[in-house]
Amino acid sequence: GAGVSQSPRYKVAKRGQDVALRCDPISGHVSLFWYQQALGQGPEFLTYFQNEAQLDKSGLPSDRFFAERPEGSVSTLKIQRTQQEDSAVYLCASSLRSWGQANEKLFFGSGTQLSVL
Amino acid sequence: QKEVEQNSGPLSVPEGAIASLNCTYSDRVSQSFFWYRQYSGKSPELIMSIYSNGDKEDGRFTAQLNKASQYVSLLIRDSQPSDSATYLCAVDNAGNMLTFGGGTRLMVKP
Numbered sequence: 419g420a421g422v423s424q425s426p427r428y429k430v431a432k433r434g435q436d437v438a439l440r441c442d443p444i445s446g447h448v449s450l451f452w453y454q455q456a457l458g459q460g461p462e463f464l465t466y467f468q469n470e471a472q473l474d475k476s477g478l479p480s481d482r483f484f485a486e487r488p489e490g491s492v493s494t495l496k497i498q499r500t501q502q503e504d505s506a507v508y509l510c511a512s513s514l515r516s517w518g519q520a521n522e523k524l525f526f527g528s529g530t531q532l533s534v535l
Numbered sequence: 536q537k538e539v540e541q542n543s544g545p546l547s548v549p550e551g552a553i554a555s556l557n558c559t560y561s562d563r564v565s566q567s568f569f570w571y572r573q574y575s576g577k578s579p580e581l582i583m584s585i586y587s588n589g590d591k592e593d594g595r596f597t598a599q600l601n602k603a604s605q606y607v608s609l610l611i612r613d614s615q616p617s618d619s620a621t622y623l624c625a626v627d628n629a630g631n632m633l634t635f636g637g638g639t640r641l642m643v644k645p
Contacts, residue, residue: 460635
């Protein structure tokens with residue numbers, strides 16, 4: 419596709435429900451990131467994939483958060499037993515090559531706004 | 536102390552003026568620096584990148600980097616109401632991610 423696509427655009431969950439958020443990166447992009455953005459804050463890093471390998475998950479706030487990218491393209495961020503503090507916009511971003519290459523740039527999707535009631 | 540610091544604003548400037556947005560970072564090994572613009576309810580959009588000390592100009596935008604002072608700035612000349620947005624500074628410290636500041640909200644008043 420032309421850009422990074424995320425679905426759903428909005429998700430309302432009851433506390434305790436499991437949710438799954440989907441990201442379709444730009445076709446051919448090697449690197450994929452998930453960020454969490456709380457209202458009025460900058461994006462906070464969650465996890466990084468290089469192709470299908472999850473190279474860094476240091477930003478995942480708890481073991482309720484799980485991300486996968488099994489075929490090196492589409493990624494899913496799963497949150498189990500959602501809590502109110504999980505309410506945020508979840509942004510997916512991709513870059514063409516492995517992160518850390520010279521002049522590499524990150525392109526963001528429109529995000530999924532998660533509201534936990 | 537956060538790794539990337541920005542004044543949250545709002546920074547209010549009149550139309551046609553120069554808007555100056557500032558950012559400091561803590562990790563001396565940082566190599567790449569980016570400015571993203573984020574309109575309310577939208578995703579961050581890359582507007583400038585800078586990798587070496589000095590100035591880099593692109594249209595009405597100028598990014599300035601001073602690695603010795605660990606400081607990066609964005610100047611917007613001839614500010615327009617359409618420039619009103621939150622500007623996010625992001626730093627790559629050669630790790631596995633971009634680290635973002637909290638953003639500065641810019642308001643350009645007609």
